[in-house]
Amino acid sequence: TQLLEQSPQFLSIQEGENLTVYCNSSSVFSSLQWYRQEPGEGPVLLVTVVTGGEVKKLKRLTFQFGDARKDSSLHITAAQPGDTGLYLCAGADSGNTPLVFGKGTRLSVIA
Amino acid sequence: KAGVTQTPRYLIKTRGQQVTLSCSPISGHRSVSWYQQTPGQGLQFLFEYFSETQRNKGNFPGRFSGRQFSNSRSEMNVSTLELGDSALYLCASRETSGFTDTQYFGPGTRLTVL
Numbered sequence: 001t002q003l004l005e006q007s008p009q010f011l012s013i014q015e016g017e018n019l020t021v022y023c024n025s026s027s028v029f030s031s032l033q034w035y036r037q038e039p040g041e042g043p044v045l046l047v048t049v050v051t052g053g054e055v056k057k058l059k060r061l062t063f064q065f066g067d068a069r070k071d072s073s074l075h076i077t078a079a080q081p082g083d084t085g086l087y088l089c090a091g092a093d094s095g096n097t098p099l100v101f102g103k104g105t106r107l108s109v110i111a
Numbered sequence: 112k113a114g115v116t117q118t119p120r121y122l123i124k125t126r127g128q129q130v131t132l133s134c135s136p137i138s139g140h141r142s143v144s145w146y147q148q149t150p151g152q153g154l155q156f157l158f159e160y161f162s163e164t165q166r167n168k169g170n171f172p173g174r175f176s177g178r179q180f181s182n183s184r185s186e187m188n189v190s191t192l193e194l195g196d197s198a199l200y201l202c203a204s205r206e207t208s209g210f211t212d213t214q215y216f217g218p219g220t221r222l223t224v225l
Contacts, residue, residue: 030210030212031210031211031212031213033213033214035216040199040219040221041218041219042115042117042201042203042216042217042218042219043154043201043216044216045213045214045215045216048211048213050210050211088154090214092211092212092213094210096161096166096167096207097167098144098156098159098167098169099144099156099212099214101153101154101156102153103153103154104153104154
């Protein structure tokens, strides 16, 4: 069974701080997605990474896919209150099997 | 393109009743997946439909069922509701292209069972 472990589970930081959240697995994925979810809403796709070692930037967010395609990280620079939410990673293998989701990192950025 | 839509957004039912939730995927997407999200368990996969056929199924009891229509719209049904079925039910439209496999979620239906 493929599993994705996200850490930390909870993170509370001050506005302007930097942070990194992690998504780890013992399994190889063909691609990995990061989502942000706000209370009462569905997850919104932030990025998809496909190539081992790939780095993608989305404004102050930097996403990296591990060289072996088993793990990923999300780094936020100068966090803002608008970054508050639940960050989920999800991995896909090459078949039509369901995506595997981590349990998420709940981020709170305090002004 | 319009996003994934789900109706209703909120629903209150009592134990023993049944409920039907609806989902319309992104135009052109033929795969629809359903998830149950609770604070303790996170996102749990219910089932996936592709071209009107159930392609994958999660580990939920038979009270949870679904179907997909020829226009790709999907419905999910829960019979004999239990208190523990209270959750956010999310539908996702899936797009597979090359090595990329991405899901786009709807806003969810918040089900409360009293």
